Amino acid sequence: MFGNSRSRPITILLALIVTVIATILLLRRSAYHREYAPSLRNLEWRDINFVHTTDTHGWYSGHLNQKQYQADWGDFISFTTHLREIAHAKGQDLLLVDSGDRHDGNGLSDATKPNGAKSLPIFIQQDYDILTIGNHELYEFENSKAEYDIVAKHYNTNYVCSNVEYEVSEGVFKPIGNKYKYFTTPMKGIRILALGFLFDFRRNNDHTRVKPISQVIEESWIGDLFSEFTPDKVDLIVINGHIPVSHDWEELQTLHTFIRKFYPDTKIQYFGGHSHIRDFAVYDNKSTGLQSGRFCETVGWLGINTNISQSSSNSAVSNIFTRSYIDFNLHSFMYHTGITSYEKFTTQKGQHVSQQIKKARNELGLETIVGHVNSNYYMDYVSITHPKSVFKLLSDKILPTLKPTNDFIELSSERIIIINTGSIRYDLYKGPFTLDTEYIVSPFRNNWVKLTVPKKYAVGVTNVLNSGGYILNKKVDNLHLLPPQQRSPRYITSKIPDGSRNPSQKVFQSSEFSYSINEDIVFESKQLTKGYVTHDDFGDDGDDTPHRAVVTHKVPNVIESTCLDQDSSDDTPTDLIFYDFIIPNIIWALHELGFEAEKSQVSFFSSDYLGKLLNEYARNDKF
Ligand SMILES: O=c1ccn([C@@H]2O[C@H](COP(=O)(O)O)[C@@H](O)[C@H]2O)c(=O)[nH]1
Ligand SMILES: [Zn+2]
Ligand SMILES: [Zn+2]
Numbered sequence: 001m002f003g004n005s006r007s008r009p010i011t012i013l014l015a016l017i018v019t020v021i022a023t024i025l026l027l028r029r030s031a032y033h034r035e036y037a038p039s040l041r042n043l044e045w046r047d048i049n050f051v052h053t054t055d056t057h058g059w060y061s062g063h064l065n066q067k068q069y070q071a072d073w074g075d076f077i078s079f080t081t082h083l084r085e086i087a088h089a090k091g092q093d094l095l096l097v098d099s100g101d102r103h104d105g106n107g108l109s110d111a112t113k114p115n116g117a118k119s120l121p122i123f124i125q126q127d128y129d130i131l132t133i134g135n136h137e138l139y140e141f142e143n144s145k146a147e148y149d150i151v152a153k154h155y156n157t158n159y160v161c162s163n164v165e166y167e168v169s170e171g172v173f174k175p176i177g178n179k180y181k182y183f184t185t186p187m188k189g190i191r192i193l194a195l196g197f198l199f200d201f202r203r204n205n206d207h208t209r210v211k212p213i214s215q216v217i218e219e220s221w222i223g224d225l226f227s228e229f230t231p232d233k234v235d236l237i238v239i240n241g242h243i244p245v246s247h248d249w250e251e252l253q254t255l256h257t258f259i260r261k262f263y264p265d266t267k268i269q270y271f272g273g274h275s276h277i278r279d280f281a282v283y284d285n286k287s288t289g290l291q292s293g294r295f296c297e298t299v300g301w302l303g304i305n306t307n308i309s310q311s312s313s314n315s316a317v318s319n320i321f322t323r324s325y326i327d328f329n330l331h332s333f334m335y336h337t338g339i340t341s342y343e344k345f346t347t348q349k350g351q352h353v354s355q356q357i358k359k360a361r362n363e364l365g366l367e368t369i370v371g372h373v374n375s376n377y378y379m380d381y382v383s384i385t386h387p388k389s390v391f392k393l394l395s396d397k398i399l400p401t402l403k404p405t406n407d408f409i410e411l412s413s414e415r416i417i418i419i420n421t422g423s424i425r426y427d428l429y430k431g432p433f434t435l436d437t438e439y440i441v442s443p444f445r446n447n448w449v450k451l452t453v454p455k456k457y458a459v460g461v462t463n464v465l466n467s468g469g470y471i472l473n474k475k476v477d478n479l480h481l482l483p484p485q486q487r488s489p490r491y492i493t494s495k496i497p498d499g500s501r502n503p504s505q506k507v508f509q510s511s512e513f514s515y516s517i518n519e520d521i522v523f524e525s526k527q528l529t530k531g532y533v534t535h536d537d538f539g540d541d542g543d544d545t546p547h548r549a550v551v552t553h554k555v556p557n558v559i560e561s562t563c564l565d566q567d568s569s570d571d572t573p574t575d576l577i578f579y580d581f582i583i584p585n586i587i588w589a590l591h592e593l594g595f596e597a598e599k600s601q602v603s604f605f606s607s608d609y610l611g612k613l614l615n616e617y618a619r620n621d622k623f
Contacts, residue, residue, distance in 0.1 A: 036067045038529060040335050040544050044322040046303030047188050048236070049087055051080055052292045054099035054273030055134065057425075058109025058119045059296035061357050061366075062328065064436075065429055068529055068545070069297045069328045073122055074354030076299070078347040079333040080126070086337065093185040096127060099273035100134025100198070100242040102151075103143055104443045105295060105425050107366040107436035108357070114142035116150075118360040124154045125353045132161050132196030133176060134242040134273065138204035144176075145207075152177040160196035160240060163216050167207040176208075180225060182234075190306050193229050194238040199251055199274060213251045217258040226262040235306055237268040245272035245281045245289030256283050267320065269304060278325045278543070280536035288321045293532070295426070299326040299333075301544075318538060325534055326544045336544070366436040371618030373437075377428040379421075380552040384559065390428050390441070391421060391559045397622070398613050399561035402448065402577070405606045409450070414568060415575040416458050417448075417561045418465075420582050423610060433618035438611040446579040450605040451586065456570035457595040464589040466556040558582075577605050 053076075060073035071079075080096060087094035102116065102123055103109050109119035137147040148166045152159040159177030166176040181194045200212035216222055237259060243251050252270055259268060270289035272279070278298055279291040292300025301324040308320050326332050330342065339345040346354075361367060377390035384391040399417045426440045531547030533540065564574070578586055583602055590597050617623065 036329065036331050038331070038545050040332060041324065041541060041546070043301050043324050043326075043336050043544070044303055045087070045090060045092060046322060047306045048093040048095065048185060048190055048304050049083075050095050050097055050269070050271070050290075050300070050302040050304075051083060052097045052099070052271050052290055052300030052302060053296070053298075054242070054271070054292050054300075055101040055276050055294040056098070056123070056296050057101055057105030057136065057294065058103060058116075059106045060119060060122050061106070061108055061361060062296060065431065067329065068531060069295075071296075071329050071333055072354050072357055073126070073296075074350040074352070074357065075330055075333055075346070076296075076328070076350075077126055077353055078345055078350030079299070079337065081347050081349070082337040082339065082345070088187055091187055093187045093190060095129040095185070097238070097240055097271050098126075098128050098131040099240055099271050099292075100132050101136045101273060102134065103136040104139075105440065106443070107364060107434075107439040108360060110439045110443045111364045111366060111435060114146055115140065116143060116146045118364065120146055120150045122353060122356055122360065124151060125349065125356075128155060129158055130160055130181065130194050130196070130238060130240050131155060131158060132240045132242060133164050133198055135198065135201045135203070138164070138198075138201065138208050138210070141205040141207050144205060148176055157181055160194050161198070162195045162222070163197050163211045163213065165209040165211075173209055179221070182229060188306065191233060191235045192238055193225075193234045193236075194240065196240040197243060197251075197255065199241070199243040199249075213255050217255065223262075226259070231263050231266055234263065234266055236304065237263060237266055239268065239270045241270060242273045244275040244277075245270055245279050245291045246275070246277075247281055249275075252289060253283075256287065260284075267304060267306065269302065269321075271300075271302075278532055278534040278536070280323045280534075280538055280542060282317050282321075282537040285317050286320065288317065288323070288537075290323050292325065296328050298532075299328060300324075301326055323536075323538060323542055324544050325532065325542050327531070332544055361436075364435070367434050369432040369434055370438075370615055371433045371621055371623065373428060373430050373433050373618065373623045375623075376430045379424060379427055380555050381427070381550060383553045384555065390424055391555070393428070394419065394424070394610075395559050395561040398610070398617055400563070401613055401617065402606060402608060404450075405604070405608070409603075409605060412452055412573040412575045414455060414458075414564045414572055415562070415577060416461070416564070418462055418558050418576065418578040418582070418586070419560075419610070420558050420579065420585075421555050422557075423579060423581070428614075433615070433623070435615075437618075438615045441614060442610040444579075444581065444611075445609050446581045447607050447609070448577055448605040449580045449583065449602045451576045451578075451590075451597060451602045452573050453576055453590060453595055453597065454570065455564070455568065455572045455574040457590055457593050458574035458576050459564070460593045461576060461586060461589045462556075462558055462560045464592050465558045465585060 062072040063069035084094045109116050112118050133147060137143050144166060157178055160181045161175060161177040162179045164176050165173040168174045184191050197213055198210055201210050204210050239255065241252060243249060245252060265286065268287040272289050272291040276294035277291060278293045281289040283289065290300050290302045292298045303322040305320050326336065334345050337345065375388060377393050378388055379390055382388050386392060402417060404411065423444050424442055428441050528546055528548040530550050531545065532543055533547050533549035534542050536542055576586065583599060587597050
C-alpha cells in the first residue's frame, strides 16, 4: 500500500514536511488572532438570518497587507459553516446571499485567461442559497460565458437573475440562471419568493441582454408570477440586486412600489451592491435593504423576525429587522461563532479552500516581486494634489511614460492624457510591488486611443467631465464613469486631518472612509483602528468593529496629464489620449464644448494599460 521499502522513507519524510508546514500555518493563524483583538459589537439573531457578500471582485485571498481584512475565502467558509450550525441549533434559519461582481480587482481573478479561471472554482465552494449577477460578469463575453457555464450551472436553482439573458445559440437568448426561486426554509418553514436584478447596465457584451427594471415590471411574466404566488403563499420576499440600496438610486424604489401593489403587507428584504459601500435603507415598516461593501472587507448580517405582526410605527422596524457589518477577519469570524481556538474554528473544507488559494497564487506568481514602492499612495485619504495621492502619481509620473505602440502612429506636438479615476480600484502600498499589486490597483486591460482636436477644445474636456456629476453619465449612455462610491455622498462628523477633534465639523465624504493606511493600523485593543464608520438608516452602530473614522477627499471623474506649449495658438492640433472605455464620454464633452467628433475619428494609440505602466515603473526602480 505504501510502495516498496526504498520509497517508504521518502513518503514518511514528505508526510512529515506536510505536517510541519500545516502546523506552522495553523500557529501563524492563531498568533495573528491573538495579535488583533478589538472589542466587538454582538450580532443579533432572529427567526431568519442572512449572511451577505457583494462586489468581492476576486479578493478571495484576503487582504494580505491589511490585518483587519485578512481572512481568506476558506476562513469565510468555516465561519458560515459554524453560523449555520448555531442557527439550526437555535431552531433558526441562516441563508447565504451574494450580489455579484466577482471579477476585476485582484490578481487571483484577473491574472488568468479567461478571467476567473482559477477564482471562480474557489468562489463556488461557498454554499450560497441565493446569488445573482453583477455588471463585471458582463463587460467581456468570456466572463459571461464563465458565469453561465460555471457559476450559474453550479448553483442551479439558487442562481436567481430576473433581468439578464445569455445567448445560448445564435440569436437565442435565455435567462442566465432562474428568474425566481420559491422555497421553504428548513428550520422555521418560512416561504420565500426570491428574485434577482442587475441595475440598468448598458455596457454589456453583445451576447447578453439586460432589461431595465422599468421594462421588466411591464412584462406579463412578473405579474403572472406574483398572481400565482399570492400573499397567503409568501412569508418573505427577497430581492437580490446588483443595485445600490440607497434612497437616491431610483431603480429599487420603482421595483418596491410595483411589488407593494401585489404584496401590501409582506415583509420584503432587499440585498444590494455595486456602489461598494456599507449601507442599510428602510423602505417602509416591513421592508429594508442591506448592502455589504466590497472586496471581501465586509460580511453583511441581516436578521428578520418573521412572526412579528405589522405595525405602522417606524420604531417597530428594528423589532423586525437587524443588521451588522462584520469586518472580514478571523477575530470577527471567531468572536461571532464563540469559538476561541483557530484549530476548532477551521473546518476541513475551509482549510482545503485556503490551500487551493495558496496553490493558485503560487501558480500565477502573484507574489513575485517586480519592484518596490517607496510610499503609500492613496485614492481619497489625501487630496489629489498631495504628494501621496495615487492620482498625482499618475498624472506627474506614470502617464507621461505612455508611448504609442508603434512608430507609424502620427503624433501632434502637444498632448493631453485623460484617465477616468474609476479605473483605479485601490490604494498603492509602500513595499513590494507584485503582479497582484498591478491587478489590485488597476485591473482593466483597456486600450488607449487618440483623437486630435484643436487645443482650445482639448484643454476643456477634463473640466466638462468633472463638472457634470452623475447626470452627465446618464446622458452618455449610462457609462458610470464616476467611481460609484462617490455618487451618494454622506455628511459625517469625523476626525479632521491634524488629529484634533471638531465634533461640529461636517466632512464631505462618501458613506465610507478610507482606512487603508498600513502604518496607521494599531494593534492595541484599547485604541480603535481606522476603518469604516457607517451611518445608515438604523444609525451608526452597525459596524461590528468600532473604528476611528478618517477624512476622505472628493475624487473627480477624470484626471489629466498634459504636455502643452503655453505659447502655442488655440488652434494647435492637440492629441487627446484616453481609454477606449470612455470614448462616448469624451465625444460628449467635446460636443458640450462646441466641437463635433465621431467614434470613427478615434484611432488606436497603445495597448499599454495602466497596470502595465505601473508594473514597468516599479520594474525600472522608479518609485
Ligand atoms: O473597463 C472598465 C470597466 C469598468 N471600469 C470602472 O469600473 C466601474 C464599475 O465598477 P463596479 O465594481 O461595477 O462599481 C465603472 O464605473 C468604471 O469606473 C473601468 O474603468 N474600465
Ligand atoms: Zn463592484
Ligand atoms: Zn458593479
